Amino acid sequence: MADTTNPANPVYVIGAGPGGLAVAAALRGRGVRVVVLEKSDAVAASWRRHYDRLHLHTTRRLSSLPGLRIPRRFGRWVSRDDVVRYLEKYADFHELEIVTGVEVERIERGPEGEGWVLYATGGRRLSTSAVVVATGYNHTPYVPEWAGAETYTGELVHASRYRNPAPYAGRDVLVVGAGNTGAEIAADLADGGAGRVRLAVRTAPHILRRSTAGWPAQATGILVRRLPVRLVDRAASVTERLSVPDLSAYGLPRPAGGLYSRVREGAIPVQDVGLIDAVRG
Numbered sequence: 001m002a003d004t005t006n007p008a009n010p011v012y013v014i015g016a017g018p019g020g021l022a023v024a025a026a027l028r029g030r031g032v033r034v035v036v037l038e039k040s041d042a043v044a045a046s047w048r049r050h051y052d053r054l055h056l057h058t059t060r061r062l063s064s065l066p067g068l069r070i071p072r073r074f075g076r077w078v079s080r081d082d083v084v085r086y087l088e089k090y091a092d093f094h095e096l097e098i099v100t101g102v103e104v105e106r107i108e109r110g111p112e113g114e115g116w117v118l119y120a121t122g123g124r125r126l127s128t129s130a131v132v133v134a135t136g137y138n139h140t141p142y143v144p145e146w147a148g149a150e151t152y153t154g155e156l157v158h159a160s161r162y163r164n165p166a167p168y169a170g171r172d173v174l175v176v177g178a179g180n181t182g183a184e185i186a187a188d189l190a191d192g193g194a195g196r197v198r199l200a201v202r203t204a205p206h207i208l209r210r211s212t213a214g215w216p217a218q219a220t221g222i223l224v225r226r227l228p229v230r231l232v233d234r235a236a237s238v239t240e241r242l243s244v245p246d247l248s249a250y251g252l253p254r255p256a257g258g259l260y261s262r263v264r265e266g267a268i269p270v271q272d273v274g275l276i277d278a279v280r281g
Contacts, residue, residue, distance in 0.1 A: 010035045010097075012118060013132040014104050016043040020134030021087060022065045025094040029067070036096055037120065039103035044087040046136055047080060052164045053188050054080040057180065057210060057271045058218050068093050077210070107131060159185060165192025172196045178205050178252075180270050187274035190281065197278070204255040206236070206262060206269040207244050207276065217271060224260070233258025244272070250279045 011027055013020045016038035027034040038045065055077040056063050063078060064070045068090050074082040091098060103121045110117050110127060118126040141160040149156060159181050165188050173194050175186040178201040189197045208217045224232045236259035246254065255262070259269055 009033075009128060011130045011132065012037055012104075012126060012128050013134055014118075015134035015136060016040075016091070016098055016100070017046055017134060017136050018044075018065060018087060019136070020132070021090055021094075021096065022067075023132050023134060024096050024098075025065070025067050025090070028094060028096065034097065036098040037102045037104055037118075038098060038100045039121075041100050042088075043091050043098060043100075044084045046138065047084050047087065049160065050080050051159075051162050051185065051188065052080070053184070055273070056083065057273075059216050062218060062222075065090055107133075165189045165194055169193040170195045172198075174198045174200060176200045177202075178270065180268065183270045183275040184273055187278040190278040191274065199252075199279075201252060203267070204253050205267070206240060206255050206259040208240070208259075208269045208271050209243050210271045210273060212239075212243055217269075229258070229260050229264060232260035236260060245276065245280070247276070247279050252279060 010033040013024045013027075013034055013036045016036050020036055020038075021043065024034045024036050042048070057077075060070045060072070060074060060076055060078050068086075070078060070082075070086050074086070078086070101121075102124065104118050105121065106119045108117045108119070109115075115127060115129045116131045118124070118128065118131060120126060138160075141158045143156075143158055159177075162185055168189055169192070171194055173189050173196070175182050175189070175197065178186075178199055182199065183205075186197055186199045210217060224235070240259065241254075248254065263269070
């Protein structure tokens with residue numbers, strides 16, 4: 001296998017988002033030459049495309065990447081634009097070698113099964129002993145194949161294309177899905193002048209206050225993660241009933257199943273950043 005410390009044979013990281021940058025910084029810190037390949041024209045491409053009002057649901061102190069803290073001036077709940085600024089600074093601080101405008105189209109095993117060969121735009125053929133794929137968990141938007149969608153005369157927009165409520169002022173909008181993104185977009189539309197906002201919910205989500213008396217929900221999640229699931233479910237049920245009003249009269253009932261049990265199944269609770277007031281308003 002080739003020597004990854006050889007400057008002529010770098011490790012390639014595909015994607016210049018938070019994961020790709022953090023991996024690249026860790027490798028560089030261990031003396032490994034690493035090149036980050038990014039298909040867009042800048043780091044943090046996905047963050048640049050998020051909707052305008054987005055802030056991290058995790059606190060600044062618990063959101064930094066290894067090797068560089070997020071600046072205190074960005075506040076407790078870091079905005080989208082400040083996340084982009086931080087990731088740009090992170091790449092500069094660690095002196096990462098990033099090549100933008102290069103999309104890796106496929107990866108194949110190298111000759112005799114050793115190493116890898118990356119085929120990228122511009123006819124590039126890159127050989128390496130190691131490659132890290134960091135293209136992101138939400139890399140490709142998913143739009144269900146709804147019956148009748150092809151004849152629908154209204155505007156069908158995926159959340160990845162939503163920026164702000166201005167284009168929807170005075171309009172009737174249906175938001176499908178009550179995860180954190182759907183819930184926040186629905187609240188943004190309601191606050192931003194949409195004529196009517198409806199939220200289609202298949203399974204009622206657990207709703208948490210982002211923080212209570214200054215204590216972030218994220219910190220609680222970290223503290224209880226090793227406790228028995230049933231115990232956490234019971235405690236969360238009490239907390240939820242005390243801190244979150246019953247929205248059943250508005251069509252959003254209390255969820256079935258324990259909060260932590262649902263988390264273990266992949267159902268992330270909704271952090272309230274305006275949904276409760278929007279529903280009751």
